[in-house]
Amino acid sequence: AQSVAxxxxxxxxxxxxxxxxxxxxxxxxxxxxxxxVQYPNRGLQFLLKYITGDxxxxxxxxxxxxxxxxxxxxxxxxxSALVSDSALYFCAVRDNxxxxxxxxxxxxxxxxx
Amino acid sequence: KAGVTQTPxxxxxxxxxxxxxxxxPISGHRSVSWYQQTPGQGLQFLFEYFSETQRNKGNxxxxxxxxxxxxxxSEMNVSTLELGDSALYLCASSLSPGNQETQYFGxxxxxxxx
Numbered sequence: 001a002q003s004v005a006x007x008x009x010x011x012x013x014x015x016x017x018x019x020x021x022x023x024x025x026x027x028x029x030x031x032x033x034x035x036x037v038q039y040p041n042r043g044l045q046f047l048l049k050y051i052t053g054d055x056x057x058x059x060x061x062x063x064x065x066x067x068x069x070x071x072x073x074x075x076x077x078x079x080s081a082l083v084s085d086s087a088l089y090f091c092a093v094r095d096n097x098x099x100x101x102x103x104x105x106x107x108x109x110x111x112x113x
Numbered sequence: 114k115a116g117v118t119q120t121p122x123x124x125x126x127x128x129x130x131x132x133x134x135x136x137x138p139i140s141g142h143r144s145v146s147w148y149q150q151t152p153g154q155g156l157q158f159l160f161e162y163f164s165e166t167q168r169n170k171g172n173x174x175x176x177x178x179x180x181x182x183x184x185x186x187s188e189m190n191v192s193t194l195e196l197g198d199s200a201l202y203l204c205a206s207s208l209s210p211g212n213q214e215t216q217y218f219g220x221x222x223x224x225x226x227x
Contacts, residue, residue: 004155006155009153041220042220043116043117043203043217043218043219043220043221044156044203044205044218045218046215046216090155090156092156098169099169099210099211100158100161100169100171100211101156101158103148103155103156103157104155105153105154105155106155
């Protein structure tokens with residue numbers, strides 16, 4: 001079965017430190033992977049995607065994600081966290097049978113000053 | 114360009130009632146998708162409409178239905194509400210179906226069923 005797992009409900013990071021939000025996936029065929037961010041009372045926003053090519057994908061707001069095929073992971077990273085990065089982050093993988101996204105449960109990222 | 118708008122933003126209903134939620138996509142977008150978001154469950158895909166036709170449907174009971182109008186605005190309806198239907202309902206629009214990277218989400222309608 002196709003699925004996405006975000007093993008951490010919450011991640012706490014001090015401002016200025018690097019951050020990682022983890023995501024692993026299971027999908028038939030080539031994985032199309034996405035990260036979205038949800039700020040309070042605002043809609044989900046697309047951050048970045050991996051379809052093919054370079055395993056390190058750069059996205060909005062200084063975020064990047066590393067695709068690791070052998071570990072079936074797509075972890076979100078940022079070298080230096082900002083308090084404004086505090087939000088809910090969702091990883092998603094495309095179901096190649098109907099092109100719909102399968103979503104992880106979300107990880108709440110809290111950046112402390 | 115105005116974003117995706119959803120009305121109402123908040124709704125309180127009681128079990129057994131029905132509810133209709135509305136979504137106005139970004140101008141020019143013809144594809145509208147609906148999602149249910151609950152804590153710990155992430156987003157669950159409800160259905161997708163394009164050119165007034167339902168193209169995909171998620172694994173939800175028949176109490177959940179939707180439609181799309183000729184101006185691309187979409188409504189979803191939930192009949193015979195249950196406590197478990199309490200959730201944030203998100204609408205997303207895109208130019209065409211399956212275009213996730215250019216999919217824009219609305220702020221959602223938060224439904225509370227008592």
